[in-house]
Structure formats: C-alpha cells, structure tokens
Amino acid sequence: MATVIPLKPAQGPTASAVRLTDIAIEFRIKGRPPYKAVAPTSLAVADGEFVAIVGPTGCGKSTLLNAVAGLLKPAAGKVEVYGQALAGLNAEAGYLxxxxxxxxxxxxxxxxxxxxxxxxxxxxxxxxxxxxxxxxxxxxxxxxxxxxxxxxxxxxxxxxxxxxxxxPKILLMDEPFGPLDAQTRQIMGSLLLDLWAGDRKAVLFVTHDLEEAIALSDRVLIMSAGPEARIIGDHRIDLARPRDAADIRTHPRFHDIHKAIWGQLRAEVIKTYGEEA
Amino acid sequence: MSRAGLLSLQILVGVVLLLIWHVGATIPIFGYTLLPKFFFSTPIDVASRVVQMFAGGKIWGHLYVTLLETVLAFAIGALGGIAIGFWFARKPLAAAVFDPYLKMVNALPRVVLAPIFMLWLGLGIWSKVALGVTLVFFIVFFNVYQGVKEVSPVVLANARMMGMNERQLFRHVYWPSALSWMFSSLHTSVGFALVGAVVGEYLGASAGLGYLIHQAEGVFDTTGVFAGMVVLAGFVLVVDWVVTLVENRLLHWRPQSAAAQA
Incomplete structure (x- = not known):
C-alpha cells in the first residue's frame, strides 16, 4: 500500500511525433561569414498528423527536413522525436x-x-x-x-x-513529386493519401506547390523567404477526409483556403525574386 | 546501310589491302619489287605459316603461357586496385599522403620496369605478370576510387535513412558503384594486362607469343614475325569478345546507351 507509483510526464502517445524548438541552421562557407539558412524557428507535428511546409524556392524547407531526419545537425535548438532528443539519424523516420x-x-x-x-x-x-x-x-x-x-x-x-x-512512424517527404508531370503528381498524391489513411503516420511534407499542400494535409505551414527563413504561418485545413487529391481541388472550401494562404505566400515569393533581381 | 552491305564493304577493304600486299610483294613493276619479300613476306606465306603453327600444335603452349600471364596480371592488378582504391576513397588522409608517389609511379613508362622485374623474378612468367600488374593496377585503382567517391549522395543518404550500417553500405552501395566503374574500363585493363605479358615476353622469355615474335625477328624470319602478329591479333579479338560477354552479364542493370558509350 505504501508505494506510490509516480505519474510519468505526459509523454508517449500524447507527445508530438516531431518537435523542433528554436532550430537554427547555418552553412559554413570558407572565408565568409556562415550563411544563416534557417533562423530560430519552432514547429510540432502531432502523431498521425499530415503537415505540409510550403515556401518559396531555396527558402530552406529541405534543410529543415534534413534536420528532422538527422542528416544535418542544427547550429542551435532542439529536435525531439516522440519526446526523445534526436541523436544521429532519425530511426523512426522514413525519408522520400x-x-x-x-x-x-x-x-x-x-x-x-x-x-x-x-x-x-x-x-x-x-x-x-x-x-x-x-x-x-x-x-x-x-x-x-x-x-x-x-x-x-x-x-x-x-x-x-x-x-x-x-x-516508419514518421514520414518525411521532400518535394517527392516535384520532378513529375502535373497529372502524375495528382495520381501520386491520391495514392499517398490512400496508403496514409491505412495507418495515419505523422507526415512532414515539403513542397512549393500550395495546391498540393492543401489537397493533402491537415496543416499547412508557410516558410518565409531565406536567408534566416522561419515559419510565419500555420493554417489548419478543415477539408473532410477521406479526400481525393484530385477532386478536392474543385471544392469551394478549397478555393477559400487557397485564397487565404496564397496572400501570405505570395509576399514571400515576391521577396525571393526581388532579392535575386 | 544494311548489315549485309556493311559487312561486304568491310570484307572488301580487307581483300583490297591483302591484294596490294600480295601484288607489291610478288609482281615486279618496271623490274622493281615494291614490297620485297625479305622485309614484307607475302600474305599467302603468312597464312600458310599460321596454319602450320596450329597444325604442328606448338602454338598452343605459347598461347597458354600468354593467356596465363594475362589472367594473372589482371587478377592481381585488379585486386590491388580495388583494395587500394577503396582504402583511399574512404580515408582521404591516406590518399593525400600517397598521392605524389602514385602520380610519380603512374607517370613512369612501365616498359623501363621490365629489366628490373626480370632481375628480380627471372625469365619465367612472373616477371611478365609483374609488368602487367603495374599497368592494370592504376586503371582499376583510379576507376574504383572514382566509383566510391562518386556514389550519388542521395542514394547514400537514402541507404543511411533505411538503416544500413557501414558494412551494409559497403556491400549494397559502395561496392556495386565501384564495380560498375571498374567494369566500364574492363576492355582497357584487360588489354593492358595483355600488353604487359607480350612486351615482357618480347624482352626476355622462353615461351609465349611475344617470345615467338622475338625469336622470328632474331633470324630475320619476316614471315614468322607476321604470323605471330596475326595469331596475337586473333587472340586479342577472342579475349575482347569474352570481356564483352562478361560485361553484358555484370552490367545488365545499366541503360544500354550508357553501357555502349563506356
């Protein structure tokens, strides 16, 4: 009777599948100050959640994904996988x-x-x-x-x-359908949703295609233009599931969501090209 | 052009060349023989000598010796090249330390090593094998080194994410990549193994095709020299054909066009 079992901290199934806290990523270039690709930024992906990261080209989306995979060590901040600090490669994750x-x-x-x-x-x-x-x-x-x-x-x-x-418990996808033609992309998107519906893994899906992001995910994160890119928007996508990645695009709600997010994304895309010009 | 048309043109070129040789060597023009028999022999003499060589059966022993030297030179050179190539590609410090010496040895015309190998290893097959090894080693070494260095970083990252350990990466990623580079230079490296064997035999031996040619040359037997050359050319064609078979078997995963270009 005397032993009291202490309550464990709220981890395990309730913890986020992936949690990034104040992650900063730098690239060292010989003879120059380090290039700050990603400024301190945070994000979390719940278990079973499909999260897409959208941002202009070269903003550091893939870099962020590599940090989650453990292929790249962030200059600062914490990467946690199911409540455990990530050391080395992320064994829970599959990477496409x-x-x-x-x-x-x-x-x-x-x-x-x-x-x-x-x-x-x-x-x-x-x-x-x-x-x-x-x-x-x-x-x-x-x-x-x-x-x-x-x-x-x-x-x-x-x-x-x-x-x-x-x-794998976590799926990391880096513009997986980027090199494909438009029709094939939609078919692959539908296939991915069908397979995902089976066991609902946590998914972190990087893309520059906003429509693809909305069609597939539960949440769309917007990343600002680099350098020192960070997450500047977090939009919940309340389209009903199961969805068909192709048909959903004609849904009126899809257009409303697209319009709302595009306003924010457009400013970042223009910034990217403004700097390159 | 059709296959048959191409073939007939190819045969025509051969016939014309042989005809010029034959006429030049046998029929005097204005009392002057263009290709004196003493220096050029005649195609018919050479052909009958080749037939004699095979009919007499003596040639087989010489072919066997040359083939043995070629195979040994290739095998030892390739093994060394693979081992050192992997080692250097995975350990950049070792590569950096040995780099100037490798460059130096590779820059040396290998024929000058023949006398020293002869002194060390005698007139038997091993001095020829050693000469071939020095040629084969560098070709295989450079290709394996490139093959390991140029493994696609994405394929490598994918294999790591899959959970491969170092040993599995070696077996499933580095090794196949290095082999594909090595096999793409297979024709060159086997060819060089043969060059090492024949040149070694030519410089001093008691058997082999190079020895045969050298013997004929020593007694001004032009017909013998040409006959030796014909047999050697045929031998090289057969070896090359076998290499092509091996290559097709081992590199069947590669696109046809890329394999054909290599």
Missing part, C-alpha cells in the same frame, strides 16, 4: 527524397526487399513483403525492372514502397 534515391543496380523488387533484409528479415519473407508493397503502389507487373527501365513516376512508387515497407 526529391531526386531518385533507389539503387540503380537493384531491381524494383530487390530495392524494396533490401529495406527489410538489412534489418535481419529472411530473404524469402522480405521478397514476399516487397511483392505485396509493390502491388499496393501499383507496380505489381514491374517487379524485375531496373530503375532505368521505369518512368519517373514509377521510380517514385518504388521509392515510396521502399520507405513504407519499413513501417
């Missing part, structure tokens, strides 16, 4: 890169299976799971193709399966 990141010397099937094999899953089980995942992203007929034999959109699907097969 903007450029092609699949291994060109492996077939689609091997590229996806390897993500499990390196964790010690047996070859046959890994291949089975990889077949399953490639089927889910619509590549069931292209298992034995090498990346160069696939289209840009198909390579992205391989990348998506490669990330999702590991069942």
């Amino acid at each position: 890169f903007q450029q092609d990141a699949v291994m060109p010397w492996k077939t689609a099937l091997d590229n996806v299976a390897i993500a499990l094999e390196i964790k010690g899953v047996g070859r046959e089980d890994a291949l089975g799971a990889a077949r399953d995942w490639l089927g889910r992203v619509g590549l069931g007929r292209f298992l034995d193709r090498y990346p160069h034999q696939l289209s840009g959109g198909q390579r992205k699907r391989v990348g998506l399966a490669q990330v999702l097969i590991r069942q």
